[in-house]
Amino acid sequence: MIKKLFAVSALAGLIISLAGSTPAHDEKKPRNSGQKIERSLPVDAQATVTLCVASGALKVRGWDRSEVRVRSVGAQQVEFHRIDKNKDTSKPASRVDVMMFDKTINVRPKRDCQVFADVEMEVPTGATVQIQTRDGDITIAGVAGVYAGSQSGDIAIEGATKFVEAGSLGGSILLKDSSGRVNLSSAGGGVEVVNVRPATAEDTFEVGTVSGDILLDRVSNPKITAKTVNGTVTMSGPLAKSGWYGFTNMAGDVVLALPHDASFQLNAKVSEKYDIVSDFKLNYVNDPPQAPAPKPSVPQSAPKPPPVKQPVVEKPTLVAPFVLRRVNAFYGSGDATISVASFGGTIILKKI
Amino acid sequence: MTRCLDEGKLQSYFDGELSIELMESVTSHLASCVTCAAAARELEQESALLTAALSAEFAASIPTERLRQRIDAAVLGERVEVAQATENSRGLAVFFSGLLNFGTQRSLGYASVMVVMAFAAIFGVVKMRSTTEPVVATTGQPAEMAKVVTVSSDDSESQPSQSAVEAKNVERSRNTRTSRPIRVPSPSAPKLAPVKLLPGERSYLQTIARLDSTINSNKRAMRPSLQVEYEHNLAVVDRAIAATRSAAKSNPNDPDAADFMFAAYQSKVDLLNTIADARLSGGRGH
Numbered sequence: 001m002i003k004k005l006f007a008v009s010a011l012a013g014l015i016i017s018l019a020g021s022t023p024a025h026d027e028k029k030p031r032n033s034g035q036k037i038e039r040s041l042p043v044d045a046q047a048t049v050t051l052c053v054a055s056g057a058l059k060v061r062g063w064d065r066s067e068v069r070v071r072s073v074g075a076q077q078v079e080f081h082r083i084d085k086n087k088d089t090s091k092p093a094s095r096v097d098v099m100m101f102d103k104t105i106n107v108r109p110k111r112d113c114q115v116f117a118d119v120e121m122e123v124p125t126g127a128t129v130q131i132q133t134r135d136g137d138i139t140i141a142g143v144a145g146v147y148a149g150s151q152s153g154d155i156a157i158e159g160a161t162k163f164v165e166a167g168s169l170g171g172s173i174l175l176k177d178s179s180g181r182v183n184l185s186s187a188g189g190g191v192e193v194v195n196v197r198p199a200t201a202e203d204t205f206e207v208g209t210v211s212g213d214i215l216l217d218r219v220s221n222p223k224i225t226a227k228t229v230n231g232t233v234t235m236s237g238p239l240a241k242s243g244w245y246g247f248t249n250m251a252g253d254v255v256l257a258l259p260h261d262a263s264f265q266l267n268a269k270v271s272e273k274y275d276i277v278s279d280f281k282l283n284y285v286n287d288p289p290q291a292p293a294p295k296p297s298v299p300q301s302a303p304k305p306p307p308v309k310q311p312v313v314e315k316p317t318l319v320a321p322f323v324l325r326r327v328n329a330f331y332g333s334g335d336a337t338i339s340v341a342s343f344g345g346t347i348i349l350k351k352i
Numbered sequence: 353m354t355r356c357l358d359e360g361k362l363q364s365y366f367d368g369e370l371s372i373e374l375m376e377s378v379t380s381h382l383a384s385c386v387t388c389a390a391a392a393r394e395l396e397q398e399s400a401l402l403t404a405a406l407s408a409e410f411a412a413s414i415p416t417e418r419l420r421q422r423i424d425a426a427v428l429g430e431r432v433e434v435a436q437a438t439e440n441s442r443g444l445a446v447f448f449s450g451l452l453n454f455g456t457q458r459s460l461g462y463a464s465v466m467v468v469m470a471f472a473a474i475f476g477v478v479k480m481r482s483t484t485e486p487v488v489a490t491t492g493q494p495a496e497m498a499k500v501v502t503v504s505s506d507d508s509e510s511q512p513s514q515s516a517v518e519a520k521n522v523e524r525s526r527n528t529r530t531s532r533p534i535r536v537p538s539p540s541a542p543k544l545a546p547v548k549l550l551p552g553e554r555s556y557l558q559t560i561a562r563l564d565s566t567i568n569s570n571k572r573a574m575r576p577s578l579q580v581e582y583e584h585n586l587a588v589v590d591r592a593i594a595a596t597r598s599a600a601k602s603n604p605n606d607p608d609a610a611d612f613m614f615a616a617y618q619s620k621v622d623l624l625n626t627i628a629d630a631r632l633s634g635g636r637g638h
Binding site: 135151152167169170185187188208210211227229230248250251269323324326341343344 | 577578581582584585588589591592595596599603606608609611612615616619622623626627630
């Protein structure tokens with residue numbers, strides 16, 4: 001009996017020791033998902049770097065080196081694929097696709113965007129990054145150009161210098177302290193933009209949501225377009241001289257908080273059911289806003305309300321059907337142009 | 353105001369079985385009818401739920417155990433029938449060989465039987481002509497809109513409430529041997545009246561129909577988070593389209609009212625584009 005017990009324990013010990021001494025995998029292909037992988041590649045200072053994962057937090061940061069460095073927790077393989085037109089491999093890459101895989105190199109999936117991993121990446125400050133994830137959040141700081149997309153994650157971008165294009169289906173988008181052309185869209189999430197200016201005179205600014213709110217603070221691009229279906233549009237800060245501002249919404253208010261010395265021309269279209277509330281004493285270009293058609297019971301000789309009060313509150317008296325009011329007015333010398341089309345919301349002009 | 357779409361037409365819409373014209377018509381109706389849009393979303397949600405629940409069955413390349421048993425039983429039954437038919441054919445051969453053995457008396461007998469059958473046939477034809485035909489009654493509607501009552505040889509299948517189907521099922525029932533379609537008046541049948549489109553609206557509707565088709569062609573179930581976001585925002589956009597369309601319709605001479613409607617349509621196109629991109633180019637599990 002004791003001999004049998006000894007033999008079994010000896011056999012078990014032998015098996016355990018053999019298992020411990022035999023490497024299951026090549027060290028270059030770590031299987032431990034919690035292990036951090038790091039890869040780097042020399043690239044052009046203005047390279048374009050692409051990264052796509054299925055899920056995970058993505059953080060991209062610009063640095064002063066002409067090099068891309070990728071660190072990941074969760075991925076088991078990181079590769080750089082040069083996709084630049086110039087096939088001369090002796091020069092730094094100008095276009096790089098960062099490929100990440102869950103499995104070993106022998107059974108890699110056919111497409112990228114499959115890995116579930118958190119990724120931190122450094123790229124040259126002059127680089128353009130194309131970052132895409134399905135669920136994860138994206139944080140990008142200090143690069144020249146940004147293309148970013150996430151389905152349900154949030155996107156935060158800071159310090160972009162040339163352009164930003166970002167889209168999210170359900171997540172929010174935050175852009176701050178950046179310059180250049182901007183195009184942001186989110187279906188269900190809100191969009192907040194703080195301190196953005198143009199890099200060139202042609203840099204436009206476009207933002208759109210379906211049901212998310214839009215908040216613009218100190219945006220000085222010369223042409224700004226903000227559209228939402230069912231959200232509130234709020235813009236605050238000084239107007240660009242000769243700038244053009246277009247706001248469209250179907251339901252929700254448009255709130256413009258402008259300096260007291262703002263100079264603008266206002267072209268507003270608003271449903272008869274909603275108000276235009278203004279802290280500014282508007283000067284109407286042609287006719288003052290037409291008062292609603294008088295009710296039959298109201299005598300024709302009733303005095304009309306004065307065209308402008310401070311603040312101006314135009315109360316609708318006509319309930320149905322839909323009637324659109326048009327207000328063309330200016331304040332100051334009318335440098336900037338503000339065009340507001342609000343189907344189902346109030347237009348509010350505030351002094352700050 | 354058009355009447356609401358029935359569930360069968362909505363299902364066909366989501367299955368991509370409608371013609372382009374009907375697809376456009378349904379799309380425009382959904383854009384203008386909040387009730388139908390809500391019903392469509394509910395139906396789409398149910399379909400997605402079913403697809404997700406049965407995805408394992410759909411994905412399996414082998415039949416289920418119950419199906420296998422049914423197949424085996426059917427094969428076994430066929431074999432038994434073949435064996436019985438073979439046995440019967442032997443007896444019938446002996447019988448017919450006896451019949452074909454002509455004699456004088458038997459020839460006279462055959463001739464008399466044939467004369468009787470000829471008279472019977474003539475009488476039958478005259479009788480059929482004198483009776484009124486069983487009516488195929490229509491209400492002046494297009495054929496595809498008429499209700500169909502399928503008279504089946506199986507009593508269990510002859511429930512009128514289950515057999516009111518639309519156009520595509522007319523063809524199906526015609527092609528079925530055991531059923532005979534009879535059109536009956538359908539005063540309560542939901543008639544999809546042609547939607548009068550506003551100028552410039554058609555191109556948006558065509559684009560939306562194409563995008564809808566693209567999105568629905570992907571049979572994989574949408575991820576729940578994507579589905580929720582999609583449906584919520586689609587409802588928001590549809591409401592906006594319905595409201596602005598109503599305003600544009602009531603103010604036909606106001607270009608700004610039409611602009612609001614087009615802006616709402618463009619929002620829907622943008623949203624569908626986003627969803628289509630997410631479905632087509634996204635990773636696994638979209």
